[in-house]
Amino acid sequence: MSDASHWSIFLNSALVNNFVLAYFLGLCPFFGVSAPLGTAVRMGGAVSFVMLVASVCAFSINLLLDAINAPYLRIISYILVIASTVQLVEMLMRKLSPPTFRALGIFLPLITTNCAILGVALFQTNRGYGFTSSVVYALGAGAGFALALVLMAGVREKLDLAEVPDLVKGTAAALVVGGILSMCFMGFAGLGR
């Protein structure tokens, strides 16, 4: 595959079909954690990292499942292997690089069962991506997720100071902000095709 098509896969997963704003995956951290900007950046980094791990895992599992002709084991093996690999990486990280662990580690257990992670694995399988395409897809999805999280954190920091009616406060206001952000991302449609 040429470089141009990899670039378009990246753009597609990061902007056009943004995981949070177009596919609604990983909404729990998006709304649940009204994190300050710095935390949002680190969380985005952690999610991208786990997505990459998940993508590589899913690609290998898929090869294995195809070889033994057992596609019905896909869902269960994906989630188990991804969860345990993340756990393993977390332990390695704690041992080998404590600073990275302090920056990203606390999020790892939370993220593992996030639907965005399993989503990357399932979508790349459904689309029949090869190894490099899968990795590029995961990187794009992670970048898009981090972008959406950071944008949301920035808006929410301002929103906390604004005067909104009691009824709208909290999640309802966040949802409307999410809707408007999602509308903005519609503007990317057609890019990277």
Next chain:
Amino acid sequence: MLGKEVSATDDFVKGLWRENPVFVQMLGLCPALAVSNTAINALTMGLATTFVLLMSGISVSALRKFIPREARIVSFICIIASFVTAVDYLLAAISLELHRSLGAFIALIVVNCLILGRAEIFASKNTLSRSVLDALGMGVGFTAALLFIGVVREILGSGSLFGVALFPDNFQTWTVMVLPSGGFFAMAMWLLVVNWLKKQKEAAEKQAQEAAA
């Protein structure tokens, strides 16, 4: 209600309104917004989730004495994933078209926090019959919430309901409601309604208390 005794009906009813998974607990938001662009998609998703909720509730509750505490989450995930796989194949057998339009979201039921949450909070600690009622209540509440969002989005976005056109041809459809952002807006609108109703009820209760005092 008498003391701490919880009635069987309460196990079922609390999922419908007081602890509604989508509108009150904010669990399982991802599928609630992602597949609610038409009423039929929303209904299918709701029923599929209810089935998984019910079956995993039954299994977890029946096996709760045999599952070691340390390995419970892994066991729950295995149980849930098995039923999700079953639903995935079942739906493909019933309607290939619906299966295609829901895509990977059926498989993603496995990471719906609602199901793992009910297994951990309720089914692993309560008897089989109570767990069944709890799962059914939560499932019906989830399906209803999805259907509410789906109906609004389909009526406004495509001018139809369950695929039947409602308006004359000159109706200008609100395309935004079918797009992803419509999901956020429809959900925000229902949240406002729910919040408003809750506030009305609280005010009424307060008045009643004051009147009694």
